[in-house]
Structures are given as structure tokens and as C-alpha cells.
Amino acid sequence: MDILLTLILLLPLAGGVINACFGNRMPRPAPVFIASGAVIGSFLACLGSFTVAAGEGYRLVLFTWLKSGDFQADIGLLYDPLAAIMALMVTGVASLIHLYAAGYMEDDPDQVRFFALLNLFVFAMLTIVLADNLLLLFLGWEGVGFCSYGLIGFWYRKTENADAGRKAFIVTRTGDLFFTVALLWLFAIFGTVSIEGINAGVADLDLTTATVISLLLLFGACGKSAQVPLMSWLPDAMAGPTPVSALIHAATMVTAGVYLLCRLFPLVSLSPLALAVIALIGIATAFYAATCALAQNEIKRVLAYSTMSQVGYMFLAVGLGSVSAAMFHLLTHAFFKALLFMTAGCLINLAGHENDIRRMGGMRQRSPLVFWLFIAGLLCLAGAPLTSGFFSKDLILATAFAHGDPFHLGLYGLGVATAALTSLYCFRLAYLVFAGDFRGEELPHEPNSLMLWPLYPLAIIGLGAGLLNLPHLFAGGSWLSGWLDRSQDVLHLSLNTEYLLIAAAVAVFVLGWLVAGLRYRKYTEHQPSLVSRFLLSGWRVDNVFDVLLVQPFRNIGRFCSQGVEIGLIEGILNGAARGCTDLGSRLRGFADGKVSAYLQGLVWGFVLIIGWFLLRALI
Amino acid sequence: MIVPMEHLLILATLLFALGLGCVLVRRNLIMILIGVEIMINSVGLVLVGASAFWQQVDGQIMVLILMAITAAEVAIGLALVVYLHQQKKSIDVGIFDEMRG
Numbered sequence: 001m002d003i004l005l006t007l008i009l010l011l012p013l014a015g016g017v018i019n020a021c022f023g024n025r026m027p028r029p030a031p032v033f034i035a036s037g038a039v040i041g042s043f044l045a046c047l048g049s050f051t052v053a054a055g056e057g058y059r060l061v062l063f064t065w066l067k068s069g070d071f072q073a074d075i076g077l078l079y080d081p082l083a084a085i086m087a088l089m090v091t092g093v094a095s096l097i098h099l100y101a102a103g104y105m106e107d108d109p110d111q112v113r114f115f116a117l118l119n120l121f122v123f124a125m126l127t128i129v130l131a132d133n134l135l136l137l138f139l140g141w142e143g144v145g146f147c148s149y150g151l152i153g154f155w156y157r158k159t160e161n162a163d164a165g166r167k168a169f170i171v172t173r174t175g176d177l178f179f180t181v182a183l184l185w186l187f188a189i190f191g192t193v194s195i196e197g198i199n200a201g202v203a204d205l206d207l208t209t210a211t212v213i214s215l216l217l218l219f220g221a222c223g224k225s226a227q228v229p230l231m232s233w234l235p236d237a238m239a240g241p242t243p244v245s246a247l248i249h250a251a252t253m254v255t256a257g258v259y260l261l262c263r264l265f266p267l268v269s270l271s272p273l274a275l276a277v278i279a280l281i282g283i284a285t286a287f288y289a290a291t292c293a294l295a296q297n298e299i300k301r302v303l304a305y306s307t308m309s310q311v312g313y314m315f316l317a318v319g320l321g322s323v324s325a326a327m328f329h330l331l332t333h334a335f336f337k338a339l340l341f342m343t344a345g346c347l348i349n350l351a352g353h354e355n356d357i358r359r360m361g362g363m364r365q366r367s368p369l370v371f372w373l374f375i376a377g378l379l380c381l382a383g384a385p386l387t388s389g390f391f392s393k394d395l396i397l398a399t400a401f402a403h404g405d406p407f408h409l410g411l412y413g414l415g416v417a418t419a420a421l422t423s424l425y426c427f428r429l430a431y432l433v434f435a436g437d438f439r440g441e442e443l444p445h446e447p448n449s450l451m452l453w454p455l456y457p458l459a460i461i462g463l464g465a466g467l468l469n470l471p472h473l474f475a476g477g478s479w480l481s482g483w484l485d486r487s488q489d490v491l492h493l494s495l496n497t498e499y500l501l502i503a504a505a506v507a508v509f510v511l512g513w514l515v516a517g518l519r520y521r522k523y524t525e526h527q528p529s530l531v532s533r534f535l536l537s538g539w540r541v542d543n544v545f546d547v548l549l550v551q552p553f554r555n556i557g558r559f560c561s562q563g564v565e566i567g568l569i570e571g572i573l574n575g576a577a578r579g580c581t582d583l584g585s586r587l588r589g590f591a592d593g594k595v596s597a598y599l600q601g602l603v604w605g606f607v608l609i610i611g612w613f614l615l616r617a618l619i
Numbered sequence: 620m621i622v623p624m625e626h627l628l629i630l631a632t633l634l635f636a637l638g639l640g641c642v643l644v645r646r647n648l649i650m651i652l653i654g655v656e657i658m659i660n661s662v663g664l665v666l667v668g669a670s671a672f673w674q675q676v677d678g679q680i681m682v683l684i685l686m687a688i689t690a691a692e693v694a695i696g697l698a699l700v701v702y703l704h705q706q707k708k709s710i711d712v713g714i715f716d717e718m719r720g
Binding site: 591592593595596600603 | 646651713718719
């Protein structure tokens with residue numbers, strides 16, 4: 001069993017390292033086989049060891065990583081139900097995406113670098129998932145950040161791609177700073193960084209400290225998960241290749257923040273204030289991103305904003321105190337969003353490498369198969385009844401409703417409004433892409449079969465993942481809540497309330513569909529209004545950051561470089577150097593090469609010395 | 620001692636000053652060398668005089684050594700002068716200013 005658990009981590013690492021070191025010397029398909037094989041092997045290892053995680057979980061220490069005084073950090077795995085289900089999802093989705101990427105990147109000259117980074121990413125993500133202490137978790141946390149940076153800017157020859165990579169890295173690093181502070185603080189209090197140790201000791205933590213640490217952790221999570229206010233990197237991250245968007249910026253890395261909060265939930269849940277802030281940030285992001293998604297023109301940017309919005313729902317669920325609702329939505333979202341992104345990659349190919357949905361249209365005729373796959377993903381995202389997205393989103397909203405006080409009812413109201421917006425932008429996307437006739441000029445570029453067949457399992461799982469945590473109303477047993485040992489997350493509402501909530505969810509879904517149908521069924525070219533331009537630019541958040549942070553930072557930088565560095569420091573150094581040169585050229589006049597002058601100097605010096613001694617002798 | 624010590628010292632000082640003046644003023648390399656010789660000989664005069672004054676033989680030994688060294692010095696100095704003359708067809712000291720800064 002220990003070997004299986006070790007293999008989960010080791011295989012992607014080995015695949016990444018082998019590809020990075022020797023990939024370029026191998027014949028062409030070999031790196032792809034190594035990369036995909038490593039991840040699939042890791043998936044099988046997860047599957048094989050899944051049952052060990054039940055109940056208390058399984059702890060495996062491979063070796064001690066750091067030891068200094070009281071401080072000890074192990075390379076250790078904590079394979080509890082939460083980690084097991086997350087690891088299974090990560091490796092499963094990653095396996096399918098690797099296969100898809102094998103087709104997608106078939107002709108790319110830098111294929112080897114791509115697969116090495118992708119494998120290293122999976123390794124880093126699994127480190128986050130399985131780590132038994134916060135320091136190791138942090139190692140993975142930075143690892144996914146680095147791999148994400150390398151993969152967003154994968155086609156680095158175009159400046160905007162490289163810029164997007166840098167932006168993602170810098171913004172997420174801002175969040176990481178808060179996480180680091182929280183980590184050190186937790187060590188200062190508990191004297192250990194082990195997750196079990198911290199969660200066991202939280203009972204005697206005072207409320208203020210717990211609140212502050214939770215908020216710091218929340219901020220760290222916000223950076224990785226693209227939540228308000230550190231969200232502006234995610235839409236730009238779509239500059240990367242589509243498999244990267246699917247794996248990193250939809251299914252796994254952006255959910256790392258949610259996972260972190262779930263992992264440390266005993267700590268976070270101590271403070272009602274922190275929970276309220278988490279819920280508020282979640283719902284604010286969900287709403288903000290849904291409005292932005294309404295006006296986007298690029299298919300992947302719509303999906304990016306929808307990811308942000310759905311991760312906002314997960315934060316909301318954590319803020320409501322329901323770990324299983326958050327994890328449920330995390331899992332279903334991972335499946336259908338990976339499906340959506342990969343299908344979007346096929347659509348972009350079919351439209352002749354055209355991203356812009358205004359220049360798509362009529363894609364249904366080009367490939368009915370891709371149409372049905374994309375619609376399956378969209379239905380889940382929009383929360384169509386009986387799809388996985390419907391159940392998971394409904395559980396979050398119902399949990400908010402079940403709290404009953406005005407604050408949570410307000411959250412519920414905003415959540416429902418966001419669900420309506422979600423349905424609206426999903427069907428806007430569907431109508432713009434599939435209805436009418438093709439509006440672009442490009443010829444289709446058929447996706448190869450390797451890109452298509454990983455989509456079927458994802459579509460099936462995406463549609464059916466609701467079974468994981470089917471509520472009692474639908475004759476389900478809430479398996480996920482039971483598996484996570486969170487029976488308190490199972491709602492016990494009256495039958496009428498349940499029907500009412502479901503009716504509301506269905507109503508907003510239909511409402512969004514109808515509005516989208518009325519507005520976008522027939523495509524008309526029109527000048528974007530002021531509001532839609534505002535939404536297109538993401539509420540001008542980038543401009544605000546530019547004015548508030550980037551410009552002042554540039555100015556400080558300019559002051560430091562031109563005022564302090566060039567003016568002061570170089571002034572002093574140059575002045576000293578110039579003084580020495582001047583003195584030297586003046587002294588040079590004395591050495592005129594005339595022997596008689598030297599001799600005169602010698603004599604005068606001698607006279608002076610003699611005179612000095614005579615003077616001393618006389619006085 | 621027939622000649623009083625004071626006279627001897629005055630003569631030696633005068634010789635020394637004449638030699639020094641020659642070294643400083645003349646531009647001909649050979650004349651400078653001669654000036655140096657005069658200065659050395661004035662020193663030798665003092666050594667001999669002092670040796671006679673204190674009835675000690677050390678000063679005279681010193682003068683013998685001085686003569687030997689002077690002979691060597693003149694030989695080398697004149698060789699250098701010949702070499703310099705070959706270089707520039709002149710022994711004017713002002714021409715040799717390659718060490719100018």
C-alpha cells in the first residue's frame with residue numbers, strides 16, 4: 001500500500017524529470033507516451049489505494065525533509081477521504097487531458113517542454129493534495145504557480161502570452177505572501193506545521209487569532225483561486241494552450257484555494273467572522289464573474305469567467321460551513337469545465353483557429369458530435385435539472401437558505417441571481433457559437449480523434465456526477481458527505497421547501513435560456529453599449545489596479561532608479577572618480593621627463609629635510 | 620695638523636656646491652657626470668680630513684673604497700652616455716624626456 005501511495009506522487013515527477021532531461025533526445029512519440037503513461041499510472045495507483053483512505057485516513061511518512069530544533073517537516077502523505085477524492089479527481093481529469101493534449105499538441109515543436117511542465121504540474125498539484133504538513137503543501141503550492149506560469153506563457157514568442165504568464169505569477173504570489181504569513185504564525189502558535197496537529201489543536205486558539213489567521217489563509221486561497229480582489233489574472237491566463245486552460249485554470253489549480261480551506265476547515269470554522277468573509281468573497285466573485293462572462297467575445301474568456309464564478313460558489317459553500325457542498329461542486333465543476341474547455345479547443349480548431357464567438361456561428365453543421373459534447377458541458381454549467389451542476393449548485397444554495405437568517409438569505413438571493421446570469425451567458429454562448437450560419441472566413445481544421453475520445457468519458461461523468469452526492473429527495477444517499485464524514489452537511493429541509501428551492505433553480509435556468517434565446521438566437525452586428533464594454537473589460541478592474549498599484553509602483557521604481565540610483569549613488573561615485581582623475585592630471589604636470597627638473601626636486605627635498613633637522617636641533 | 624679643520628670643511632663645502640651647481644645647471648650629460656664626480660670628491664676630502672683630525676685610519680679606508688666605486692660608476696655612466704648618443708645623436712639632457720607623464 002505504501003508503494004502505491006508513493007507511486008501516486010512519484011510517477012508524474014519521474015515523467016516530468018525524464019521528459020525535461022532526455023525528452024529532446026528521444027524519438028517523437030516517446031515523450032508523449034511517458035507523460036501520459038505516468039499520469040495514467042498515478043490515476044490507477046489512486047484508484048487502487050482509494051479504500052485505504054476511508055475513515056481516519058492513512059498517514060505515510062517517506063522521510064524527514066527538514067529538521068531544526070523543534071521544527072520538523074516530513075515528506076509525508078496524509079491520505080484521508082478528502083485528499084483521496086481530490087487526488088482521484090486530479091489524476092483522472094489530468095489523464096484524460098494528457099491524452100487530449102497528445103492530439104492537440106501533435107505538431108508543436110516544443111511538445112517535450114509542454115509535457116514535462118504538464119507532468120510537473122500534476123506532481124505539484126498532488127503534493128498540495130496529499131501533503132501532511134503545511135510546508136510541503138506550500139512547496140506544491142509554489143510548484144503549481146511556477147508550472148502555471150510556464151504553461152500560460154508557453155508560446156512565449158508572442159509578448160502578450162509572456163505578459164499573461166507574468167501577470168498570473170505576480171498576482172498569485174501576492175496571495176502566497178499572506179499564506180506564508182499564516183503558515184509561520186501557525187508554526188509559532190502550535191510549534192508544528194502538520195495539518196493533523198494544527199487541526200487537533202485549534203480548540204484552545206483564541207477567537208481573534210483564529211480570525212486573523214483564517215483571513216490570511218483566505219487571501220492566499222484567493223490568489224490561487226482567482227477570487228476578488230486577486231482575480232484579474234485568470235481571464236488573461238487563457239493565452240496558454242487549451243489543455244492547460246482545461247487542466248490548470250479550470251479543473252485543478254484554481255480549486256487549490258478551496259481545497260486548502262477545506263483541509264484546514266477545523267481552524268477556519270472557529271471564527272464566524274472569517275466564515276462570513278469567505279462567503280461574501282465567494283458570492284461577490286460569483287456575481288462579478290457571471291456579469292463579466294455575459295459580455296466576453298472570446299470563447300475561452302467566457303469559460304474563464306465562468307470558472308471564476310463557479311469557484312466563487314465553492315468559496316460560498318466553505319463560508320456556509322459545508323465542506324461536502326464545496327467539494328461536491330469542486331468535483332462536478334472539474335469534470336464539466338474540463339469538458340467545456342477541451343470541446344472549446346475542438347471548436348476553435350473547427351472554426352479555423354478563430355477564438356471570437358462573433359465570428360463563429362453555425363458550428364453545429366460543422367460537427368454535430370462536438371455540438372452535443374459542448375451542450376452537455378454547458379447544461380451542467382448552467383445547472384440544467386438532473387445534471388451534476390444542478391445538484392451541486394443546488395446543494396450550496398439550499399445550504400445558504402437553510403441557515404435562515406437575513407445575511408444568509410441575502411447570500412441565497414444573490415446566488416440565485418448569479419445562477420440566472422450563468423444560465424444566460426451559457427445559452428448566449430451556445431446560440432452565438434452554434435445557431436445561424438458560419439460568420440468567419442476560415443476553413444475548418446478537423447480535430448483528430450485523439451482529441452475527441454477523452455471527451456466522452458468526461459461528458460458522461462460530467463452529466464452523471466450528481467450521483468456522487470444525490471440528496472434524499474432524489475432517492476440518493478449523499479454518498480460524498482458520508483465519505484467525507486460530514487453528515488452535518490446533509491440538509492434536512494421540509495419537503496415543501498425542497499420543492500420550492502428546486503422550482504427556483506429550474507425557474508432561473510429556464511429564465512436565462514429564454515432571455516438568451518430572445519436576444520441571441522439571431523445574430524445581429526451592433527455597436528457594444530457602454531455597459532457591455534464595461535463588462536467586457538471585467539469592470540475595468542485592470543485599469544483600477546493599474547492606477548492604484550502599477551503606476552505608483554512604476555513611479556517609485558523610476559524614483560529609485562533615476563533619483564536615488566542615478567542621481568545620488570552614481571553621483572557620489574562619479575564625483576569621487578572625477579576628483580581623482582582631475583587631481584591626477586594636475587599632478588602629471590610635475591613629471592615632465594626633464595632630468596634636470598627631477599634633480600632640482602631631489603635637491604630641494606634634501607634641503608628641506610636638512611633644514612628640518614637643523615631647525616629641530618636648534619630648538 | 621697644519622691645515623685647520625675649518626678651512627678644510629669650507630673648501631669641501633665649496634667643492635660640493637660647485638659640483639651641485641654643475642649638476643643642476645649644465646645640460647650636457649658628460650658635464651653632469653663631472654659635477655657628480657666633484658661632489659663625490661668633496662666628500663672624500665672631508666673623510667680624509669676627518670681621518671687626520673681624529674688620528675683614525677677608517678676615513679682613509681673609506682676613501683679608497685669610494686675611489687673604486689667612483690671608477691666603476693664613471694665606467695658605467697660613460698657607457699650609458701655613449702649608448703644614449705647613439706640613440707639620439709645628442710647628449711643634451713633635455714632631449715631625453717620619454718618619461719614625461
